[in-house]
Amino acid sequence: MSRTLCVVQDFLSDAHKEKIRGTAQKAGFDVQFFTTPELSGAADCLQRCEVLYAGTPAALRGTSAALRWYACSAAGVDPYCQDPSLFANPDCILTNSNVYGTTISEYVIMVTLELLRQMPYFREPLQRHEWLVSPPIRSIKDGTFTLLGTGDLGRTIAVRLRGMGARRILGLNRSGRNVDAFDEILPISQLDSVLPHTSFLIMALPGTPETVGILDRRRIALLPPDAYVVNVGRGNAIEQDALREALCAGKIAGAALDVMEPEPLPPDNPLWDTPNLILTPHISGNMALGYTRDENVRLFCKNLLRYAAGEKMMGTVDRARGY
Amino acid sequence: MSRTLCVVQDFLSDAHKEKIRGTAQKAGFDVQFFTTPELSGAADCLQRCEVLYAGTPAALRGTSAALRWYACSAAGVDPYCQDPSLFANPDCILTNSNVYGTTISEYVIMVTLELLRQMPYFREPLQRHEWLVSPPIRSIKDGTFTLLGTGDLGRTIAVRLRGMGARRILGLNRSGRNVDAFDEILPISQLDSVLPHTSFLIMALPGTPETVGILDRRRIALLPPDAYVVNVGRGNAIEQDALREALCAGKIAGAALDVMEPEPLPPDNPLWDTPNLILTPHISGNMALGYTRDENVRLFCKNLLRYAAGEKMMGTVDRARGY
Numbered sequence A, B: 001m002s003r004t005l006c007v008v009q010d011f012l013s014d015a016h017k018e019k020i021r022g023t024a025q026k027a028g029f030d031v032q033f034f035t036t037p038e039l040s041g042a043a044d045c046l047q048r049c050e051v052l053y054a055g056t057p058a059a060l061r062g063t064s065a066a067l068r069w070y071a072c073s074a075a076g077v078d079p080y081c082q083d084p085s086l087f088a089n090p091d092c093i094l095t096n097s098n099v100y101g102t103t104i105s106e107y108v109i110m111v112t113l114e115l116l117r118q119m120p121y122f123r124e125p126l127q128r129h130e131w132l133v134s135p136p137i138r139s140i141k142d143g144t145f146t147l148l149g150t151g152d153l154g155r156t157i158a159v160r161l162r163g164m165g166a167r168r169i170l171g172l173n174r175s176g177r178n179v180d181a182f183d184e185i186l187p188i189s190q191l192d193s194v195l196p197h198t199s200f201l202i203m204a205l206p207g208t209p210e211t212v213g214i215l216d217r218r219r220i221a222l223l224p225p226d227a228y229v230v231n232v233g234r235g236n237a238i239e240q241d242a243l244r245e246a247l248c249a250g251k252i253a254g255a256a257l258d259v260m261e262p263e264p265l266p267p268d269n270p271l272w273d274t275p276n277l278i279l280t281p282h283i284s285g286n287m288a289l290g291y292t293r294d295e296n297v298r299l300f301c302k303n304l305l306r307y308a309a310g311e312k313m314m315g316t317v318d319r320a321r322g323y
Helices: A012-027 A044-046 A057-061 A078-082 A101-116 A119-127 A152-163 A188-199 A240-248 A290-308 B016-028 B042-048 B059-061 B078-082 B101-116 B119-127 B152-163 B187-195 B240-248 B290-308
Strands: A003-008 A029-034 A052-054 A069-072 A093-095 A143-147 A168-171 A184-185 A201-204 A228-231 A256-257 A277-279 B003-008 B029-034 B051-054 B068-072 B092-093 B142-146 B168-173 B184-189 B200-203 B230-232 B254-257 B278-280
Touching: A003 A012, A003 B254, A012 A290, A029 A044, A029 A188, A029 B254, A052 A057, A052 A290, A052 B278, A057 A078, A057 B187, A093 B051, A101 A201, A101 A256, A101 A277, A101 B101, A119 A277, A143 A152, A143 A188, A143 A240, A152 A168, A152 B092, A152 B152, A152 B254, A168 A188, A184 A188, A240 B152, A277 B230, B003 B016, B003 B042, B003 B254, B016 B029, B016 B068, B016 B290, B029 B042, B051 B290, B059 B078, B068 B290, B101 B152, B101 B200, B101 B230, B101 B254, B101 B278, B101 B290, B142 B187, B168 B187, B184 B187, B240 B254
Parallel strands: A003 A029, A003 A052, A052 A069, A069 A093, A143 A168, A143 A201, A168 A184, A201 A228, A228 A256, A256 A277, B003 B029, B003 B051, B051 B068, B068 B092, B142 B168, B142 B200, B168 B184, B200 B230, B230 B254, B254 B278
Antiparallel strands: none
């Protein structure tokens, strides 16, 4: 009986499918493609498959104990780690796809410049066709930045900030272990002493029990009044009401949120009209960029060959740790 | 009789004035500070001064044949070159201040990302509190860029694009002479053959008779439909009506204009509501950034010592050539 690979993805081009088909053949797998798990034939394939390449818990829910590897096309795998019942086989391997650094780092540079250059100040006057003189602005060049999270995202963001001439980039991670591209790394346990000296905080943390509410009301109050906050990790890392109140009261200079709670944000949520806040609908790290799609498929194909050869795969997730 | 330096600037801090005072003393100059040429005492000082450090033609208009050097704090000196009657002394030296590369290049990176990431598409839905899925986007990483103008601005922009991972940066200048930071330089005379292969055009040209209307209707039509245009040079470099029509008809993908004609743009000008256009009120390269102000004063002080010593100054402008 042949081994089965089930692919449930809606972003694949013909070239992507061709590449996956060729790799599956080399690895000794039959492959079937579906754009959603609801399609006819998908249920049977999900039940049988040994390997699943998908991006939603809905696909995983259709699998059986035959599943030995779930290749997740997303970077954040918190939904899978928080719900072990999704895996009929408790030893099923979970890998994530750390291929969003390019698109997310470009998003971060964009909103960082929008905040430093006071673009929220211009938003409404420009809508009214009003020509304004610029208030004082700041630059990335010679600026200092604090990155909460030094994984694939944090590292790529640090490299881009460096390319723009940043003077000092401090990273915080769980272990305090050094990561290149940063000037200094501190353990997250020192966050309280770092925040009062942070003028620009970029949050790129995975969703784990330890990161929920990590920037709470007390810590937001530790930030200086000229501080900006950007979040591209998970919305629940920030105590959202407290951030909104700090922005309304001018206790921090501004913020950009691409992730929030809940998503989509309901039209009547007060976050929409918060001053000095740039709000975007979770667009920093999706499949909108061709480079991300290509890298996603490339990573999966590399991993499929490694899986077939019994080698260590890239992006293996410790489901207990959550990343 | 002592030599007189007249300073007409509204951006100077006490530290800046202290630095200028100390340098003037070393150079053998008496210095007087005014924030506008209309202030009491300014008229007399302007009449007498040998050196003027200012940023508006209004200040220069008050000077006499005694003026031997006009240190202009702006980068663009087209108003001075187009009106020789401003200089009572025909041999008066004119220098400009090429210190806007940092702030203008950060503006360019910001709007480049806003265009590539389709931010104009989100503008109105976000105002209506609408949560949208992202359309396809592009990245600076691995992108190709054409820069019209390879002076201080063009070069600094190229360095920033490189820092963001751009794959290929083509520069066009008058001579076709090589400039570091570019992959290739071509003479502007080859513009017509370059435009059809240009997917991102950044214009950073000085205002000279040759640059007026350089991107005219015929050349706009040479751009491919996926092309974006950014202008941070002079508004009159673009045939504005033709650009607006191309944007309205979807013949190019988008544009960002920080300079336009006229400035300020009247509230009823149709440019305000042009689709896929990012319009900002000439904020890319002003004195809003502290770094720009510091560099401006630093450059002037260096030049003042060179002037006093009879050495060649930085930023000397050929008034006939216009830059």
